[in-house]
Amino acid sequence: MSQPDRSPSPLTLTGKSQPAPAAAVDGTWLECIECGETFAPFESVRYTCDACDGLLEVRYDELPTFDDFSGTGVWRYADALPLEEGVTTQEGDTPLYRVPRLETDIGVEALRIKHEGMNPTGSFKDRGMTVGVAVARELGVDRLACASTGNTSAALAAYGSRGGMETLVLLPAGKVAAGKIAQASLHGARILEVDGNFDRCLDIVQELAARGEVYLLNSLNPFRLEGQKTIGLEILEGFRDDYGTWPDRIVLPVGNAGNTSALYKAFRELVQAGELAPEEVPKLTGVQAEGAAPMVEAVENGADEVRRWESVETKATAIRIGNPVNAPKALPGIRETGGTAIAVSDEEITTAQRDLAEEGIGVEPASAASVAGLRKLREQGVVSSDERVACLTTGHLLKDPDAAAAAGRDPEPVPADTDGVLEVLHE
Ligand SMILES: *Cc1c(COP(=O)(O)O)cnc(C)c1O
Numbered sequence: 001m002s003q004p005d006r007s008p009s010p011l012t013l014t015g016k017s018q019p020a021p022a023a024a025v026d027g028t029w030l031e032c033i034e035c036g037e038t039f040a041p042f043e044s045v046r047y048t049c050d051a052c053d054g055l056l057e058v059r060y061d062e063l064p065t066f067d068d069f070s071g072t073g074v075w076r077y078a079d080a081l082p083l084e085e086g087v088t089t090q091e092g093d094t095p096l097y098r099v100p101r102l103e104t105d106i107g108v109e110a111l112r113i114k115h116e117g118m119n120p121t122g123s124f125k126d127r128g129m130t131v132g133v134a135v136a137r138e139l140g141v142d143r144l145a146c147a148s149t150g151n152t153s154a155a156l157a158a159y160g161s162r163g164g165m166e167t168l169v170l171l172p173a174g175k176v177a178a179g180k181i182a183q184a185s186l187h188g189a190r191i192l193e194v195d196g197n198f199d200r201c202l203d204i205v206q207e208l209a210a211r212g213e214v215y216l217l218n219s220l221n222p223f224r225l226e227g228q229k230t231i232g233l234e235i236l237e238g239f240r241d242d243y244g245t246w247p248d249r250i251v252l253p254v255g256n257a258g259n260t261s262a263l264y265k266a267f268r269e270l271v272q273a274g275e276l277a278p279e280e281v282p283k284l285t286g287v288q289a290e291g292a293a294p295m296v297e298a299v300e301n302g303a304d305e306v307r308r309w310e311s312v313e314t315k316a317t318a319i320r321i322g323n324p325v326n327a328p329k330a331l332p333g334i335r336e337t338g339g340t341a342i343a344v345s346d347e348e349i350t351t352a353q354r355d356l357a358e359e360g361i362g363v364e365p366a367s368a369a370s371v372a373g374l375r376k377l378r379e380q381g382v383v384s385s386d387e388r389v390a391c392l393t394t395g396h397l398l399k400d401p402d403a404a405a406a407a408g409r410d411p412e413p414v415p416a417d418t419d420g421v422l423e424v425l426h427e
């Protein structure tokens with residue numbers, strides 16, 4: 001362990017690449033974002049700083065430029081990741097859909113939908129797991145665990161199985177969408193239903209990890225966020241190829257704020273590599289459900305810390321989270337990029353889910369929060385009409401079939417003959 005020289009805030013958008021500290025292995029190390037303590041990356045299991053319990057980040061002495069990337073999917077970006085290969089089912093390389101009607105309706109210069117529901121298990125969690133499960137293998141652990149609102153458990157079960165490891169998931173009883181439980185179940189995870197909300201599940205699994213019972217693969221695990229950085233890299237390359245410029249803003253749903261932190265880290269590293277000027281970094285804009293909006297509260301109050309909400313409620317179960325663990329990484333990201341955060345109602349989320357469905361894009365409720373938030377910010381004049389925007393949709397429609405059916409049209413009973421069917425059609 002060593003105490004390197006560091007700038008006042010390690011999470012600013014300026015600054016050069018850092019020299020590797022003594023703890024580094026092949027130019028890669030873990031660093032505490034609070035006190036700057038450094039640790040060797042794969043020597044022992046660690047999720048937070050030994051000295052101050054702060055969040056850790058993976059750091060590199062050399063950062064790649066766009067020219068260094070080749071191939072497709074998450075591992076296209078291997079030079080920006082802590083390992084050269086992962087436990088993979090070809091995650092990443094998701095579509096960046098055009099949505100001309102929605103673009104006009106919301107009233108921005110350009111709108112693209114980065115649909116993360118098109119990953120192998122149907123959410124962006126796969127991008128983190130392909131890296132996280134490979135790191136677990138490197139560390140030699142055999143039992144993986146997570147607390148989950150559903151999608152993390154589906155991804156952990158699939159990738160853990162593929163990597164030949166045992167998986168354990170803690171879910172809030174009665175609050176996980178059907179598709180997600182089905183995935184965790186068939187991929188062979190041991191599913192423990194906790195009589196409490198997600199935040200309680202995470203408290204428990206963190207304690208299990210601290211006692212050495214399991215290897216933790218929630219987004220508190222800094223290696224998972226490395227994989228999720230690739231969402232930002234793909235969006236940037238997509239905009240560059242189609243418009244010749246970077247997006248002005250990226251709007252995303254916020255639960256534990258892992259993605260917000262990961263995208264911000266991707267952009268910081270591109271600034272350090274000289275690929276982006278600080279003022280070119282897209283404005284990170286987080287959206288939460290009104291019933292679970294502690295990050296929005298912190299951004300609105302200009303607070304440095306997020307207050308834990310003990311009771312949370314929303315139909316968007318994937319973001320039904322009252323204690324976003326990555327807030328210390330995500331809040332500087334929102335501020336430094338000139339972004340903001342906004343809360344939307346469940347009704348606004350359902351409207352956005354229908355709007356996306358009309359463009360042929362099927363998403364689960366939490367995902368639609370990004371589009372609902374953009375519409376609201378545009379109406380408020382916070383987002384201007386000349387902006388080029390990417391909205392992240394985080395999970396697939398089939399994850400939550402009940403929500404989709406409730407938001408969509410009802411089936412109509414008809415008699416079993418053509419005339420009878422025509423009669424109903426002509427009604
Ligand atoms: C996990 C998840 C989120 C929340 O992402 P964070 O990185 O925790 O903010 C949002 N939407 C869906 C569908 C998810 O599965």
Ligand SMILES: [Zn+2]
Nearest residue numbers: 032035049052
């Ligand atoms: Zn520390």
